[in-house]
Amino acid sequence: MANAQWETVIGLEIHAELNTKSKLFSTAPNRFGDEPNTNITEVCTGQPGALPVLNKEAVRKAVQFGLAVNAEISKFSKFDRKSYFYPDSPRNFQITQFDEPIVRGGSVVAEVDGHEMTFHINRAHLEDDAGMLKHFTNFAGVDYNRAGVPLIEIVSEPCLKSPKEAVAYAMAIKSILEYIDASDCNMEEGSLRMDCNISVRPVGETKLRNKIEIKNMNSFSNMEIALEGEIKRQIREYTQNPGKNPSDVIHQSTYRFDPDRKTTVLMRRKEDADDYRYFPEPDLVPIILTDAYIEEIRASLPELPLQRKRRYVNELGLSEHSAFVLTTDKALADYFDAAMKHSRNAKGVCNWITVEFVGRLKEEFKPLPQSGIAPENIAELVNMIDDKTITGKIAKAVADDMVKTPGVAPSLIVRQNPDYQPVSDTSEVMAFIDLVLKENAQSVADYKSGKDRAFGFLIGQVMKLSKGKASPDLVNQLLKDRLQ
Incomplete structure (x- = not known):
């Protein structure tokens, strides 16, 4: 993978659709696969004057996840508007949690190459999903069935040092979400998607360099291929431009993965948080949780x-x-x-x-x-x-x-x-043994001269002759008796 002079730094943002019956801020059904634009209300499509109302079950599932990863549950959290202009976002803003998320910290244990490793989570917050753009031969359309579906976004610390670690961490998060029944995590249907932030730096350097974000990965194997390719690309760029300021070599950008070509493709230069013009969501009150509510959910957690x-x-x-x-x-x-x-x-x-x-x-x-x-x-x-x-x-x-x-x-x-039907008739097994001993005189001699492996070979020949139907214990005993 990356050569010994370079260190990889990876952070993941995992978006999981919560399997609530209705959407995050409306009564529209949260269901995959229905006819386009049928599971929508005036809230989902951003009609003027339509007001969001928070889904209590989505809050519960977010708290469950936080407790499952031993995180701190915020007794006070709030929603914010994140502005961006795109056809699949009918309001021209997403409702998310910016500076007061519902879950802070936490960790998961995952297996990497047979060893348990602990990885740390920065935060997890609630937000609503966008619609889906559908591209046809001569035009594109938007399906708003997914608009407003509740998401939990789980943001790791930049603590992952290889694509293997990133996959192991993401698989551990997926398992936890499935065990607490917060999400069906169906990656083919887009219920679980991963954004990968990745940068490389010389070993010993402590400052983080510009990162590349690879958007919307929905396959662990593709994520590993994309990360490995991006590591090689960044090392190559830095190596070929040794005298240049690192910020001028790798620009902070967003890429997507092309599964057919098995490579990443540039989408756009990266926006900063300021570009999204975050501000508190005026149509929703903050989420206030009590100790009793949190403890009641903790007591009901299943085996993880x-x-x-x-x-x-x-x-x-x-x-x-x-x-x-x-x-x-x-x-x-x-x-x-x-x-x-x-x-x-x-x-x-x-x-x-x-x-x-x-x-x-x-x-x-x-x-x-x-x-x-x-x-x-x-x-x-x-x-x-x-x-x-x-x-x-x-x-x-x-x-x-x-x-x-x-x-x-x-x-x-x-x-x-x-x-x-297994062969357990002694006379039938003895006939196989006598035939094998007659045809393998050298192996008999080897066994008698102390070569134990010859005995295993003879047993194998008897089993082969019986087409695997003879009892191995019976063959073992009768062969020993015959050889002695």
């Missing part, structure tokens, strides 16, 4: 991703990484918990869920919890391996069938397929 991860590690004996893979995706962790009601083998269930079944379903672009495969059926498959009803090789074939016929129990699949 980090707490769940530590429970999986400490109580179920999962590895840190396996627990992280499960808990990052709330639906998958819920699925795992449901499967564990029917099995005692947590590591086996975790492996079959996160590796075997998720891997099989990847090609179909289908998440396991929505695949139709019941969690208790995966638990039953693991139990059948543990009980030596089937071998691991047969289990993989059964798993293939479970993906093709979701809803059918593995025990039924095994009963109906003669190829899945």
Whole structure:
């Protein structure tokens, strides 16, 4: 990535649409995918004299998020007008929180390359979303269905030192929002979008240099590619202009990411806060919260991703990484918990869920919890391996069938397929062993001369001959007896 002489500084602004029933300041439905310009009122479209009224549920969800990241909840916060002129902003200003946000500070723990790291949040505030510009062949239109949808904007400190750290932090924020049911975080529908602020400086320099903002990233993989490309570009510019004032080399600008070309494209030179002409929103009273209200929300918080991860590690004996893979995706962790009601083998269930079944379903672009495969059926498959009803090789074939016929129990699949009946007849297994010993005299000699690996090879040959259906324990015992 960046070479050793340069240091990267990244800060993220994550915009999450809150999943309230109605919009932030109007009674219009907060629903994605409806016909354009149907979920609107006079408030959403900025009609003269239309007055905003604050959605209490949006406030509650913002407070929940603040408590989930151990932030300070402001008992006094207010709304401000942020002026900008664009077709998707019908009022020509956004209602946001400038100097008195509802959430201050906080931190999240994320896993980077197998290690837990703590990242710090500067603030989180409420604001309303803009409409959507739709571009057609000969004209453009505006859909105001999204105008006024409640957003929480989560602003990190500039504490992220690499694209990997930025992705890990953003994934941790996404998990928390899902666990507290504040947002569906559907990135394809734009429910979660990230603005990345990035600059580089020589190692040892403490002053921040001009930053580039990459707007509206809605994919973690694209965000990593965009950041890596921007780091290389900035280092190249500074290296090629060694005598120049750094501010004249990289101008503060806004870029967008082109996913087809896998590169960033300049949109505009950066505005300063003064350009937005912030001033207090005259049509809304401040938000005043009581200690009792905050504590009532704190008491109702669910188990959060980090707490769940530590429970999986400490109580179920999962590895840190396996627990992280499960808990990052709330639906998958819920699925795992449901499967564990029917099995005692947590590591086996975790492996079959996160590796075997998720891997099989990847090609179909289908998440396991929505695949139709019941969690208790995966638990039953693991139990059948543990009980030596089937071998691991047969289990993989059964798993293939479970993906093709979701809803059918593995025990039924095994009963109906003669190829899945394990070979436990001693005489049949002995016939396989005798054939393998006859064809592999050198390996027999190697084993007798003390080479233990030869024994593993012979077992593998017997299993191959039995098409994976022989019981490994039975093969092991009979082969040892025969060799002695």
